[in-house]
Amino acid sequence: MTTARDLLFVAMDMPSTRPLERGDLSLALAGAELIDLLGPGVVTLDGEFVLPTGRTASADPQLDLALAAVAPVADGETVEDWLWRRGRGLSDAYLAALEADGLLGREERRRFLVLRTSRMVLADSPGRRRAAHRWAADEPVLLALAAVIGISGPPPVPEPPAGPVSTILTAVRHAVEELTAERHRRARRLDEARQTYVRRGF
Incomplete structure (x- = not known):
């Protein structure tokens, strides 16, 4: 099992302080x-x-694919640039892998008399229990990654010591903040466009 898969288990099992955005999760993964x-x-x-x-x-x-995504030494790539490139659609890829491994399934539910709906549910598995154990143990890296996407364990979240891991966590935070700001800009532009249409009588 990997930290990314443990993070996905935590993201699906633990409550978050804000709606969990797939783009944010992809960057954290x-x-x-x-x-x-x-x-x-x-x-x-x-x-x-x-x-x-x-x-x-x-x-x-998944780690083999991640390694294949690392740019050659001659090209060079910053951590944040790599996060954006590798993170594109990554949460969907991980969810598909869980489903293929039988660790994620659909729970059928009936609404009213004729409508059927389903939601994705995690199966009980050693990997899910391992992720829960790491979470309960306040493992710094897992807690720090989860906190970036709005999932908080017992405060305060312990910070890993300065070094490469800290550099990566900082880059993830910056990337998520940038994506959040872009979502806010798009929402504001849509709201302004709607107000314009209303003023023009559409």
């Missing part, structure tokens, strides 16, 4: 992948730049 790649020395950071070391990744398919 990308950050979790990068932290997991740092651990065995598959990638390294040169300041804010992500560099491959030439080592192979683990047997985890």
Whole structure:
């Protein structure tokens, strides 16, 4: 299991202080992948730049894909740029992987007499229990990533020591803040457009 998958379990199991946006989750998942790649020395950071070391990744398919997404040394790429590129649609990819592994299914519900609806539910699994254990143990990296997307454990969230992990967490926070600001700008433009249409009689 990986930090990214543990984060996804936590995101689906724990209440959040704001609506959980898939874009925010995708960026946090990308950050979790990068932290997991740092651990065995598959990638390294040169300041804010992500560099491959030439080592192979683990047997985890998602981490293999994450490593393949790291730019060659000659090109260079900042942590934040990598988060944006790797994070595009990443939450959907992880959800699809959970469903393919039988860890996520649809619970059928009947509304009224004829309407059927369904919602995604997590199956009980060792991975889900492991994520819950890490959460209960106040594991700093998992708590910090969850806090960025609005899921808070017992305050205060412990900060990891300064270093590459801290650099990645800071980049995830900046990217999520930027995405949140862009959503607010779009909502404001839509609201202004609606008001304009109303004034013109449409």
